[in-house]
Amino acid sequence: MRVVALLSDFGLRDGYVAQMKGTILDLCPSAVITDISHDVQRHNIPMGSFILETTARYFPKDTIHVAVVDPGVGSARNAIVVECESALFVGPNNGLMARASETLGVKSIHKIRAEEFQRKDVSSTFHGRDVFAYAAGMIASGRRPEEVGPRVSKLETLDLSSPTLLGKKLVCQVLHVDVFGNVITDVGEKLVRNIPVTFGESVEILTGARKLQAQYARSYHEVDRGAMAVLLGSQGFLEIAVREGSARDKLDAKALDKLELRF
């Protein structure tokens, strides 16, 4: 029994995701298939990367993650398998899987080239089904990841800046805005612990156009209904939230926006 977890920007209305699942079950009837998300915005690689990075770590060891946000399908970008200490990633080498892979300890990267790891008639527009799901199904059924093809030396990464903390000023980037309007930054737990601030103190948040007051908190419940909190969120990053409201609306922020926080 092997868990195969799927992420894509295909949505669930059409048959595309089901065609991937059928392909995997056909090659490996005992596979346990789970969805991560199929509602990644079309071609939004940073959004897919964020969801994959924050979610993959919760799955059992040796889970095979198939991730397909692939504007370059049919072009020269490589289809790869990334073997990590505690998971495998299968998808395009376009930055989507880099942060998740690095979190779980990259061991090797292989290009999917062997014919038996792809459908005989690969559709030029749907590698999600004919290459990625197919290769994942073969590996789930017991084949070794290194059999898929030659080694690749470089895992493509996203062009993201790093957050910087200078005294009480933190410059960072929005990684993701969730469905509740919580604005999740790229400031990881380790850096959060270095911020010279105490729970209950106020924080000033500057976007390009706006300047807002928030409170540094442990949980939403420490601020009033409708008030803004800055806290270490459940995804392992500094997060801006409005209790029973939407920080996205108040900040007018979206993924990849720059923010400045003054503690």
Added chain:
Amino acid sequence: MRVVALLSDFGLRDGYVAQMKGTILDLCPSAVITDISHDVQRHNIPMGSFILETTARYFPKDTIHVAVVDPGVGSARNAIVVECESALFVGPNNGLMARASETLGVKSIHKIRAEEFQRKDVSSTFHGRDVFAYAAGMIASGRRPEEVGPRVSKLETLDLSSPTLLGKKLVCQVLHVDVFGNVITDVGEKLVRNIPVTFGESVEILTGARKLQAQYARSYHEVDRGAMAVLLGSQGFLEIAVREGSARDKLDAKALDKLELRF
């Protein structure tokens, strides 16, 4: 093999539901995880309660239902496990699980407090993953529900009125409006059988602002296309439907609205 069924207001776009599933599979690889719904309106406990109540009964005996609509996460509300005759419920003690639990015969209620039934670093904002899914995974893997912590005496309930039938006048409340616009009342099967009405007779429906004519029917097909029917619906409650149309639009009704039906 144990079925674990999930209900939440997290939506499926972000990684939150997948993080719950990963957590459960990590603790119990043989768990069979199924979604009930993750599109409960944010923080809408009555809506979650209705979907859980009407759906849980169809699952196999001993299914573990994890239900998370939890505006009070991080506050003092209890995280509980409700052991019933034919199922288990895991979630916040905020009214969400009361009606479903009572339908399936409550045997005992326990507060989740034992450390081994929660993730080591519980996020203060995501008990769905670190407490509820975690406890469910432990129980699915064979641990006993009473091990999670001390007994709780009271299951919090929703503040819902009861329908009243006086002669040919029925006063009731809307429990749910489904995606087709069917308006489902709180009038259960038993009370429906006491209504002095015959199939084919007309029914007058009064909302606060509107007065409409419908027909008492067995099935949508007994009324004309676009006409309104009152019938015992598939969810076990009296339901108002428009054949191939939307009763919600005609009645302008929403959950918790009061209705009066004159037979």
Added chain:
Amino acid sequence: MRVVALLSDFGLRDGYVAQMKGTILDLCPSAVITDISHDVQRHNIPMGSFILETTARYFPKDTIHVAVVDPGVGSARNAIVVECESALFVGPNNGLMARASETLGVKSIHKIRAEEFQRKDVSSTFHGRDVFAYAAGMIASGRRPEEVGPRVSKLETLDLSSPTLLGKKLVCQVLHVDVFGNVITDVGEKLVRNIPVTFGESVEILTGARKLQAQYARSYHEVDRGAMAVLLGSQGFLEIAVREGSARDKLDAKALDKLELRF
């Protein structure tokens, strides 16, 4: 272990799909349940038919497909089981399952009438749960499809025209518009191979109201960003796509529209 794949127009917000899954798991705990799609537009049988036809073939042999787009629920239409060479279909005999069944080789059709293949109290408005899922659960648990009831001679079909190719003029119909705005026609792979055209040549597309230029291509990447391509798509049909854009918007096309392509 038997795969049961579900398609419906119920959406995933209410408990309806989960009630079907609970029913199946209750009758056959080892069933592996997968969703094809539940976002078929309400009562849109051609849309459900397309998704089922293009997806069922990717599932393992002997998969049980339960398909419910059923405006006639409660009326006289038959509930049937279609046994094919490599799969089973369970649903209403209203055209929904015809194309998918024929693709997989129809062997026999049986009407669901035996009482033990239906819930004791069948809801007149939700055969998806009480008849179709119930019968599927029984079959998944080992019962034979022919036990469900008497043979039916005729599989209802959709009233679709056939595409015609005359010289360099192709008259066809839109079968489906996917979530990306790709317009998928009813021109199958075999007919596509007969079109007298070479990759790179231009194609004129005429809708009722518009006339547009496209390029015949192998993959999206052979045309410029925003340009229109005509290609053999991943679903096995001639497809019109706009690279990183929407052909639906450019053509203003929807399912069942007629199109003329001049090569």
